[in-house]
Amino acid sequence: MDGQELARLSRLVRGDVVRMTACRATPLAKALSAVDLLVTLYWTIMTLDVARPLAPLRDRLVMADDDLVTAYYATLARRGFFPRQNLWSWGRLGSMLQGLADDRHTLGVDGPGGRPELGLALASGMAMGYAQGSERVFCLVGEAALASGAFWQTAAAIGHGLLTAPELLVLVHDGTICPETRMASLGWKTARLDGHDFVGMRQALARRTDHAAWVRILECHAGQGVSFLQGHVPSEIIGLSQLDQERALSEIDAEAIEAEEELPWTF
Amino acid sequence: MDLLRAGDTLDYLVQLVAERPDAVLLTAAGNPESWNALLGKRLLSVDPSSEILAALATGLARSGREVWCIVPAWRLAAQAYSALRCLSGLGELPLRLVSTASGLTGSSVGAPTQMLEDLALMRTLPGMTVLVPSDTASARFLLRRAARVSGAVYLRLPSALSADDLPRTTPLDDEAWRGMALSDGADVTICACGIMVREALLAAAVLARQGIEASVVDVFSPTHLPEDAVLSAVRRTGCLVSAEEGCLAGGLGEALASLLCSAYPAPMLSLAVGNRAGQSGEAQELLEYYGLSSRDVVGAAVQVWAMRRR
Numbered sequence: 001m002d003g004q005e006l007a008r009l010s011r012l013v014r015g016d017v018v019r020m021t022a023c024r025a026t027p028l029a030k031a032l033s034a035v036d037l038l039v040t041l042y043w044t045i046m047t048l049d050v051a052r053p054l055a056p057l058r059d060r061l062v063m064a065d066d067d068l069v070t071a072y073y074a075t076l077a078r079r080g081f082f083p084r085q086n087l088w089s090w091g092r093l094g095s096m097l098q099g100l101a102d103d104r105h106t107l108g109v110d111g112p113g114g115r116p117e118l119g120l121a122l123a124s125g126m127a128m129g130y131a132q133g134s135e136r137v138f139c140l141v142g143e144a145a146l147a148s149g150a151f152w153q154t155a156a157a158i159g160h161g162l163l164t165a166p167e168l169l170v171l172v173h174d175g176t177i178c179p180e181t182r183m184a185s186l187g188w189k190t191a192r193l194d195g196h197d198f199v200g201m202r203q204a205l206a207r208r209t210d211h212a213a214w215v216r217i218l219e220c221h222a223g224q225g226v227s228f229l230q231g232h233v234p235s236e237i238i239g240l241s242q243l244d245q246e247r248a249l250s251e252i253d254a255e256a257i258e259a260e261e262e263l264p265w266t267f
Numbered sequence: 268m269d270l271l272r273a274g275d276t277l278d279y280l281v282q283l284v285a286e287r288p289d290a291v292l293l294t295a296a297g298n299p300e301s302w303n304a305l306l307g308k309r310l311l312s313v314d315p316s317s318e319i320l321a322a323l324a325t326g327l328a329r330s331g332r333e334v335w336c337i338v339p340a341w342r343l344a345a346q347a348y349s350a351l352r353c354l355s356g357l358g359e360l361p362l363r364l365v366s367t368a369s370g371l372t373g374s375s376v377g378a379p380t381q382m383l384e385d386l387a388l389m390r391t392l393p394g395m396t397v398l399v400p401s402d403t404a405s406a407r408f409l410l411r412r413a414a415r416v417s418g419a420v421y422l423r424l425p426s427a428l429s430a431d432d433l434p435r436t437t438p439l440d441d442e443a444w445r446g447m448a449l450s451d452g453a454d455v456t457i458c459a460c461g462i463m464v465r466e467a468l469l470a471a472a473v474l475a476r477q478g479i480e481a482s483v484v485d486v487f488s489p490t491h492l493p494e495d496a497v498l499s500a501v502r503r504t505g506c507l508v509s510a511e512e513g514c515l516a517g518g519l520g521e522a523l524a525s526l527l528c529s530a531y532p533a534p535m536l537s538l539a540v541g542n543r544a545g546q547s548g549e550a551q552e553l554l555e556y557y558g559l560s561s562r563d564v565v566g567a568a569v570q571v572w573a574m575r576r577r
Contacts, residue, residue: 062326110329111329112354115350118318118354124326125324125328129327129331150319154319
């Protein structure tokens with residue numbers, strides 16, 4: 001799958017993120033920024049079989065940033081874990097898509113949300129459990145986790161070899177945070193990637209890191225793909241009006257978005 | 268300190284983990300060398316916060332491993348609670364949480380390390396099975412039982428288990444894992460858990476000298492009450508005293524009261540730590556100060572016996 005095809009998929013996923021958050025206040029700019037990474041992971045890096053979503057030998061992703069849940073769900077739906085119609089009922093009573101990621105309700109979700117600062121420890125436990133197998137365990141964290149003591153305590157224990165390292169991906173926005181120095185001082189190897197460069201991400205993530213403590217810092221742009229959302233503080237809660245939603249969808253690239261039938265929402 | 272006092276039972280637990288190839292044991296740092304020798308890489312000794320330990324445990328459990336944790340109650344139930352309720356699908360994950368130094372007598376240094384609310388907190392987590400052994404034999408039995416529970420288990424290990432096992436008339440088998448009657452008097456029922464079972468038996472002996480025959484029920488599980496044993500005793504005696512070494516709210520007494528209200532309303536008194544925090548002191552001193560000694564059980568039994576319907 002080449003970069004162009006991944007870019008097309010990303011636009012489709014972004015379109016779904018905008019639709020599913022219509023008239024609801026969410027950290028939309030941040031969610032849009034993570035779509036390219038998630039598409040790269042789910043289409044080119046992770047070993048998984050959507051026909052057998054619970055196959056034991058699949059790779060896992062622990063989503064440790066609750067602000068990205070819409071992008072996460074939209075990616076999983078587009079990848080085929082569940083029908084896209086479910087996206088429109090996200091967070092409603094009875095929906096299979098809980099407001100925060102919850103592996104008890106949603107196929108394709110590998111770990112629960114709600115405690116971003118503990119995502120690294122959760123992923124480390126999983127990596128320990130799969131240490132003898134071929135499964136890879138990724139952990140995606142955002143700025144919120146970097147501000148917590150629990151994250152750094154876990155990072156220190158991993159860096160000092162006391163715990164097993166998952167493949168840590170840290171999403172940062174527009175150069176606001178530079179965790180490399182601190183991670184390196186704890187024994188982690190670091191690399192900075194462009195979070196919107198499909199080819200670069202694919203090359204960097206293709207190889208398993210053999211349990212060495214590696215962190216990939218992914219530099220992303222808030223509101224990627226929608227001009228009037230760029231420059232927003234990533235975690236800013238944004239509610240798009242109907243008009244803004246139409247503008248956003250047209251900017252994301254109407255041509256790339258296949259003719260969408262009117263999909264009813266479902267649980 | 269608590270590890271030394273509950274040492275034999277913990278050694279037994281380590282043996283149990285060693286027998287189970289998929290099991291992993293997580294503890295705070297500072298384990299005996301023999302544990303390392305027995306479990307090798309399946310023993311993970313880290314000493315970050317208990318929240319992190321709980322997150323690690325749920326991650327390991329999600330990878331299909333059977334995870335045992337040994338952590339003092341005040342860290343496990345208080346610090347790790349938030350992580351447990353967020354990160355674990357408790358109905359499904361094979362997590363076995365063994366707390367040491369629990370209750371009022373778990374620590375002599377005061378309230379911060381005397382975990383009184385653990386039963387209430389764990390009992391209210393959806394899908395959690397709570398087990399409270401009362402002597403060494405029941406501790407071993409319930410550890411084995413915990414290994415076979417499909418979901419999460421919280422096992423509250425008393426800080427001091429004496430070498431003498433309690434007198435039991437029925438065997439500790441699969442039918443008795445929720446609890447069992449230890450005596451079958453006809454005047455007053457005393458339901459207790461953990462170290463309070465011994466106080467209940469002492470009280471029963473005193474009551475017998477006063478002509479009041481007590482039926483003592485050793486309740487192993489506040490989440491899965493031995494309903495048959497409790498209700499048949501209360502139907503016989505018409506009243507009940509509950510005794511636990513923890514806080515009143517959300518504990519064994521409330522679980523029993525709920526059962527009685529719905530199945531067989533009868534006068535009941537609960538002995539537990541009321542709306543108070545713990546404090547420094549030796550175990551027996553604390554039990555007496557907080558009204559949890561055998562003498563207090565006798566007093567409550569006489570009181571409730573006088574209240575029963577005639």
